[in-house]
Amino acid sequence: MSLRLLVCIPSRFGCLSCQHDSTCSCDAAKKTHHVINYQRTQTEILQALRPKSNFLLSNVVDKHRLSPLQQGTEAVAVETETTAPRDYRFVMPEFLPNADYRYRDRVLEKLERQDMLRRRAVIDIPEFYVGSIMAVCVSDPHAPGKRNRFVGICIDRSGQGLRAHFVLRNVVDGLGVEVMYKMYNPTVLSVEVLKLEKRLDDQLYYLRNCPLEYSTFDFNMDPVILPRGSQVPVNPIKVKLNPKPWEYRWERFNLKGIEPISLTPKMIKGIEKSAEPWRQNDLMMMYRSQVHEEEETEIMAEVYKEKHRIDSQKKTSRAAQRKNK
Amino acid sequence: MALTIKSVNMMMPVVQRFGPACCFSTSQTLQEIRLLARMRIVDNSAIGKAAAEIGKPPRVIHVYNDKRVGFLGDKVLVTVKGEMKRAYIVGLRQKQKPNVPRMDTNNIVLVDDNGNPLGNRITVPIPSALRRKGGDITKILSLATKFV
Numbered sequence: 001m002s003l004r005l006l007v008c009i010p011s012r013f014g015c016l017s018c019q020h021d022s023t024c025s026c027d028a029a030k031k032t033h034h035v036i037n038y039q040r041t042q043t044e045i046l047q048a049l050r051p052k053s054n055f056l057l058s059n060v061v062d063k064h065r066l067s068p069l070q071q072g073t074e075a076v077a078v079e080t081e082t083t084a085p086r087d088y089r090f091v092m093p094e095f096l097p098n099a100d101y102r103y104r105d106r107v108l109e110k111l112e113r114q115d116m117l118r119r120r121a122v123i124d125i126p127e128f129y130v131g132s133i134m135a136v137c138v139s140d141p142h143a144p145g146k147r148n149r150f151v152g153i154c155i156d157r158s159g160q161g162l163r164a165h166f167v168l169r170n171v172v173d174g175l176g177v178e179v180m181y182k183m184y185n186p187t188v189l190s191v192e193v194l195k196l197e198k199r200l201d202d203q204l205y206y207l208r209n210c211p212l213e214y215s216t217f218d219f220n221m222d223p224v225i226l227p228r229g230s231q232v233p234v235n236p237i238k239v240k241l242n243p244k245p246w247e248y249r250w251e252r253f254n255l256k257g258i259e260p261i262s263l264t265p266k267m268i269k270g271i272e273k274s275a276e277p278w279r280q281n282d283l284m285m286m287y288r289s290q291v292h293e294e295e296e297t298e299i300m301a302e303v304y305k306e307k308h309r310i311d312s313q314k315k316t317s318r319a320a321q322r323k324n325k
Numbered sequence: 326m327a328l329t330i331k332s333v334n335m336m337m338p339v340v341q342r343f344g345p346a347c348c349f350s351t352s353q354t355l356q357e358i359r360l361l362a363r364m365r366i367v368d369n370s371a372i373g374k375a376a377a378e379i380g381k382p383p384r385v386i387h388v389y390n391d392k393r394v395g396f397l398g399d400k401v402l403v404t405v406k407g408e409m410k411r412a413y414i415v416g417l418r419q420k421q422k423p424n425v426p427r428m429d430t431n432n433i434v435l436v437d438d439n440g441n442p443l444g445n446r447i448t449v450p451i452p453s454a455l456r457r458k459g460g461d462i463t464k465i466l467s468l469a470t471k472f473v
Contacts, residue, residue, distance in 0.1 A: 143453060143472070177429070178427045181423060185423060
């Protein structure tokens with residue numbers, strides 16, 4: 001006991017000396033002399049054993065960077081500028097984000113684009129437009145061949161990102177049938193375009209109020225092959241509407257793909273009432289209704305680049321398969 | 326007394342109606358199968374054919390589910406030519422889920438009280454999504470010639 005007390009006394013004296021001297025000169029003097037202090041307090045030991053902060057000082061890092069061993073190994077970023085063709089926004093419009101800024105989420109969009117490209121690496125989603133005749137195969141566990149095929153004309157295509165969808169319409173046994181398919185639905189086994197063409201309108205829902213012959217397509221139709229490098233043909237067909245009642249007031253939609261309707265005075269009044277001629281002068285509305293061009297080129301360049309990579313991978317795998325055979 | 330009435334009349338806001346008051350709903354139709362919805366019989370039962378001939382479509386008078394709104398594969402009670410018949414919904418005009426077809430008409434197939442279909446042939450395609458349902462509807466599906 002007495003010994004321990006004796007050992008403790010000098011440190012206490014040191015502490016007492018510090019009390020009246022705010023700048024602790026005695027500690028500094030000890031350090032310069034490299035005197036090992038065996039009389040450390042508990043707190044001092046704990047401080048010494050405390051884990052060090054997890055970072056390197058910049059001057060230390062710079063010293064290593066500048067060492068001669070590191071010469072010639074700098075990673076030089078080689079930027080190869082790739083820009084997608086201008087019509088890419090019409091070929092794959094689902095890659096463009098929602099034009100409404102309230103629904104924008106850049107991180108989500110980027111992740112969705114990656115997922116979409118991953119899905120496109122597995123199944124082939126060809127170029128198609130509203131008015132093209134398509135065949136879609138979906139997996140159906142209760143069907144005899146575990147798959148269900150439907151052929152029809154594409155009457156609508158919309159949705160952004162993974163929610164992109166299209167609607168096919170056909171007449172089966174005298175009954176109009178429409179099926180909506182999600183483009184990136186994993187149950188979709190294959191999407192093929194039997195006849196690639198466009199129509200005069202963006203949506204063909206008016207085919208519901210037309211004679212059935214306009215939306216009848218053969219299920220065993222042979223695919224029509226376009227010559228390489230040719231433009232997508234536009235079908236200028238004008239369909240005839242049935243007499244009223246209609247699903248919508250088609251006379252108000254300024255449709256180009258229907259035969260001229262004989263307008264009644266009431267219809268003309270309705271058209272005048274529902275017309276919005278100021279829309280074409282509302283610059284702000286126009287600006288907000290479409291994705292900005294810089295952003296579009298950026299996104300489409302990324303998609304184009306990635307798609308080329310996937311296509312080339314597919315080609316090489318196909319060539320390898322041929323060789324194996 | 327007369328003065329007070331006059332003053333009250335002057336204080337009351339004048340409600341002017343341009344044209345007749347709208348007596349029907351102007352909102353878009355939901356195409357839901359609710360009470361008194363008109364349907365189309367798509368089997369070759371005699372009563373269904375007779376109803377189609379006189380141009381009186383069958384109307385729903387009860388839907389056998391909790392929501393009281395008929396969806397694909399639901400059982401309904403309909404009136405056909407003044408008779409009550411049970412039927413299954415096999416096609417809807419309403420917007421459907423992905424991969425499920427939407428038909429141009431609301432189709433039903435008549436069944437008797439035991440769930441056996443009255444006709445022996447169905448003339449229109451049947452949604453393939455109905456095949457995952459069990460129960461009495463399998464008797465109807467065995468009559469179908471085509472699935473979409």
